[in-house]
Amino acid sequence: MAASLRELRQRRQSVTATKKITKAMELIASSRVIKAQQAAARALPFTRELNRAVSAVAEYSHVDHPLTRDTDEADVKRAAVFFITSDRGMNGAYSANAIKTAARVVQRIRDEGKEPVRYIVGKKGINYVNFRGLPIEASWEGFSDAPTYDRAVEIADQLVADFLKPTEEGGVDAIYAVYTRMESMISQTPRVRRLLPLEVVEGVKDVTEHDLVPLYEFEPDPETVLDQLLPLYLRSRIWFYLLQSAASQLASQQRAMKSATDNAQQLIERLTREANQARQAEITQEISEIVGGASALAEQN
Amino acid sequence: MADHVRVEVVAASGIAWEGDALSVIVRTIEGDVGILPNHEPFLAAMVPCAAEVLTVDGRREILAVDEGFISVADNRVALLSQYARVAHEINLDEAEHELAAAERRLNQGETDEETMQHFRRAQAQVKAAKLASEQA
Numbered sequence A: 001m002a003a004s005l006r007e008l009r010q011r012r013q014s015v016t017a018t019k020k021i022t023k024a025m026e027l028i029a030s031s032r033v034i035k036a037q038q039a040a041a042r043a044l045p046f047t048r049e050l051n052r053a054v055s056a057v058a059e060y061s062h063v064d065h066p067l068t069r070d071t072d073e074a075d076v077k078r079a080a081v082f083f084i085t086s087d088r089g090m091n092g093a094y095s096a097n098a099i100k101t102a103a104r105v106v107q108r109i110r111d112e113g114k115e116p117v118r119y120i121v122g123k124k125g126i127n128y129v130n131f132r133g134l135p136i137e138a139s140w141e142g143f144s145d146a147p148t149y150d151r152a153v154e155i156a157d158q159l160v161a162d163f164l165k166p167t168e169e170g171g172v173d174a175i176y177a178v179y180t181r182m183e184s185m186i187s188q189t190p191r192v193r194r195l196l197p198l199e200v201v202e203g204v205k206d207v208t209e210h211d212l213v214p215l216y217e218f219e220p221d222p223e224t225v226l227d228q229l230l231p232l233y234l235r236s237r238i239w240f241y242l243l244q245s246a247a248s249q250l251a252s253q254q255r256a257m258k259s260a261t262d263n264a265q266q267l268i269e270r271l272t273r274e275a276n277q278a279r280q281a282e283i284t285q286e287i288s289e290i291v292g293g294a295s296a297l298a299e300q301n
Numbered sequence B: 001m002a003d004h005v006r007v008e009v010v011a012a013s014g015i016a017w018e019g020d021a022l023s024v025i026v027r028t029i030e031g032d033v034g035i036l037p038n039h040e041p042f043l044a045a046m047v048p049c050a051a052e053v054l055t056v057d058g059r060r061e062i063l064a065v066d067e068g069f070i071s072v073a074d075n076r077v078a079l080l081s082q083y084a085r086v087a088h089e090i091n092l093d094e095a096e097h098e099l100a101a102a103e104r105r106l107n108q109g110e111t112d113e114e115t116m117q118h119f120r121r122a123q124a125q126v127k128a129a130k131l132a133s134e135q136a
Helices: A002-042 A044-060 A094-111 A123-131 A149-164 A201-206 A222-300 B092-107 B113-135
Strands: A078-084 A115-121 A138-140 A174-182 A188-196 A217-219 B005-011 B014-028 B031-035 B042-046 B049-055 B060-065 B068-073 B076-081
Touching: A002 A044, A002 A222, A044 A222, A044 B005, A044 B014, A044 B042, A044 B068, A044 B076, A078 A094, A078 A149, A078 A222, A094 A115, A094 A123, A094 A174, A094 A188, A094 A222, A115 A123, A115 A149, A138 A149, A149 A188, A149 A222, A174 A222, A188 A222, A217 A222, A222 B042, A222 B068, B005 B049, B014 B042, B014 B060, B014 B068, B014 B076, B031 B068, B049 B113, B060 B076, B060 B113, B092 B113
Parallel strands: A078 A115, A078 A174, A115 A138, A217 B042, B005 B076
Antiparallel strands: A174 A188, B005 B014, B014 B031, B014 B049, B042 B068, B049 B060, B068 B076
16 A cells, blocks of 8 residues: 555656646747747738739739749649648647648649659658658758748749759659648648649739739839749748748647646646545554554453 | 838848838849839839938938849839848948858859859848948
8 A cells, every 4th residue: 555655646746747847838839839920920021012013913914934834734743742840749730730631632643643752841741751761852850940031942942943843854843832821829720732833823812902903014024023023932932831830830839738738737636636545545544453453452451 | 192102121031121201212133223202003123232211201221132122003112022131230240241251152163043142132231231331
């Protein structure tokens, strides 16, 4: 009995220590998620201006650019999936959901008889793919919870370079992006978007009735402006995906850590009760032993 | 007719500067352009430069911008560039250091697009920071 009492106390202590850790992680995540949301909000004007400009050019002239040129469905031989996961665990289902969604896209690409190519952000995704012995075209890690714009540039430039390469030399014909959209603190959903070839219509959609596109004068000409715009547009898309995913990751982490803390609290309460019961039982037993011993002595006299 | 124009300088990490202005001067691929209030809709590719904004209260705001574009519509000017910065926030020593580093890399024969961009951006920042310190 005494051993089990000590055991119960030990377990309670270790759960208390775990609770302290998860509580700290919850607090850290909740302060960082606000920062991540602010960063995402600050990047909005950049995306908005680019969308507006791209749709202005698209409105004015027929867009014909290597990045928007749609290859025939039948001509697409290699299609890439670019997905964003986290570097560390303790994020609930965040990485698992993104990986699952990416796996579905890969399956669809395969079903269409094309060769899938993977681009991955985050250690979790890299490990998942490596463990299964699947090839990775390129991967980035170390910034999943606080991405910088330079990283977005790096990723976007490589994707564009591979997209522009001919298929025979290891290029890809289409790129899909999987990121996790931050709907609210309690809901984050993985989304799939076609990144390349660019759908310029996407930009037009964001322009509301209120700001109809006026007729612009271009300098030097629409093509040159577009040449400069599209790479920027793509970078801003990747930047947007990275920021959204980072915010989602932190929100998911906060929720996971909160429920871990709650569970630990419940466990502590249960263990405390059990330990008290065991202690009480021990005392009762001791008393009855003493009483029993005393009465046995009395009978002898 | 409005006598001033709304200016927004947008960088990737947020709005670098915004306010009402009497005129805006930036360098495009074709050369310098000045934008006054009520300009017609205009969209041009910008090159790294020190942009000048004459604000309504008579100050001259200098901004270092890199490649991007300027768009004008409805009396609103948007300067979009990835690494736009307000000149007085730039540390001149740091910017010069940065420029020297980029120059060294260029001299070593690294003439790829990225180094060139970096060099031009540093150049624009140094120029903007110098202009701003002259003014102060």
